[in-house]
Amino acid sequence: MDIFGTLKRDMDFIERQLYRSIEGDDELLSETSLHLLKAGGKRLRPIFVLLGGKFGNYDLEKLQHVAVPLELIHSASLVHDDVIDDAGTRRGKPTVKAKWDNKIAMYTGDYIYAKALMLATQLENPQLHRILAKAMVQMSVGEMEQIRDFFNTDQSVRHYLLRIRRKTALLIAISCQLGALASDATAKVHSLLYRYGYNVGMAFQIRDDLLDLCGTEKSIGKPPGSDMRQGNITLPVIYALQEEGLKVPLLREISAIREQGADADASKAIQMILSSQGISRAEQLADRFIGKAMDALDELPESKTRTHLKEIALFVNKRSY
Template sequence: MKLMDIFGALKRDMDFIERQLYRSIEGDEELLSETSLHLLKAGGKRLRPVFVLLGGKFGTYDLEKLQHVAVPLELIHSATLVHDDVIDDAGTRRGKPTVKAKWDNKIAMYTGDFLYAKALTLATRLPIPELHRILAKAMVQMSIGEMEQIRDFFNTEQSVRQYLLRIRRKTALLIAISCQLGALASEASSRIHTQLYRYGYNVGMAFQIRDDLLDLCGTEKSLGKPPGSDMRQGNITLPVIYALQDPEIREPLLAELEVIRSNGMEADAGRAIGMILSSPGIRRAEELADRFIGKALDALEGLPESKSKTHLKEIALFVNKRSY
């Protein structure tokens, strides 16, 4: 099942959000508008705006209000990507040159800062103090997650708990508040937006684990980058952590990771990927992703029956089986 098939019912509203997304970065400064537009035109799943709209369906649905949540959250997500590309020294994203590759690191960093600032400016158009507190707290946690990832580059001794805390901050939190803030902006009950937060958190955890699996199991065509890019950048993900727990391959895999560390993005990760694919690491990571999806579906129990609830279930199932 394709993502766009799931969200066909939201197409008109998502087209509106997409237009507002482009308009949000127009006119302030020519180069920043150009670099931001380049990033946005690279595409993406736009999952966060979709979650905002679906969350909004549980209250008084008002697209004019919801745009001031959906657009900022997608801008924040885009800002994290452009900053990540600088940290990772990434030349491509979704098969297209990154901002840092097409311009330079300084321009990329200022582009990310610009997107963060635009996001906060747009969000202030909704006079909901609780929404602003949740958003600000999430941004602080996301920044901590970025620092944790840098700290743990090539850290082969990190635990599963460290990994899970990092992806909670880097990925799951923004998806969780996308579901929550859509409902909050639409004046749904606190019980509903709390349940939607739990749903989004667990979907976000599974989403990142699947992303990390795809980096090892996917193809360059489907990923838009060579498989094993995470390892080359020093990012030790869950399948690698699990593989390192296998005494039969731990030492040879550590040796391969050291070779990759020495050669960086020019390294051949093929042997390391082969070891991980033949280890229990892939299966164990898939099982954990399954458990998070189960928790996400449980979080929807008790919510009013609606097309939006059905869509949320379908998204969770899609996330857990996605191949891109």
């Protein structure tokens, strides 16, 4: 996609600011934070901020105070996730908790969150701060819900969708929204961009859950079935459990995984899910969210930026990593 070429210069600037933002007096915290950023990532949230800014008075100096904090908030949540999930690798690299320990990882996440909030204060718009704070609260609620739902095989699709809305979709939604808001775009524009980002975010998480079952360790940077071993019952699993002939044997496999712990062999459970309608049904729901995202974009003025947003939505829904 030529979007990455179009925004390369500005994204290089954002990347430099990301690295600069975590510098501090404590050498260890700077090192652990740098370790996380060096592991890379798609940087979708900063890209959404910049694209949202294109609908108003585009000012990179101003937008960095939205783009960098949002990526830092996302990064901090990953550090905490890895502690909760006891994850050894992320994006094919050792996690902070694996290279150091749980305590260092938790303080690293807190440090990155604090740095994000410091940077966001450079913008004086109170509405922006209210939206950001509310989203962070909802993210925390989503994380707690995920912990409570570990190995909960009775959860509904609706419950799962509410959880991923809080945990993933909201941050992507406000990335689109706040870029436009910081650039003084109209209320209608940043409302439509929020709707677009929310639906892309929902599809993004569903695709992430599918990749955990269908991907390879090389492509996704972690062993397939990691979610299930950690107790995270995702959408394809919920759908598979709704199939009468599969429910009892799959429940038996999930129970065995829970007893064996993080090193359990999840291959049988994975094969059961792959042979079910769970994968195709989850893909269909992701497609529906992308369709809603496209509907929101259709209400925006036609432009190169709108085309780029459509391309990203399609990439998100068909990605293999």
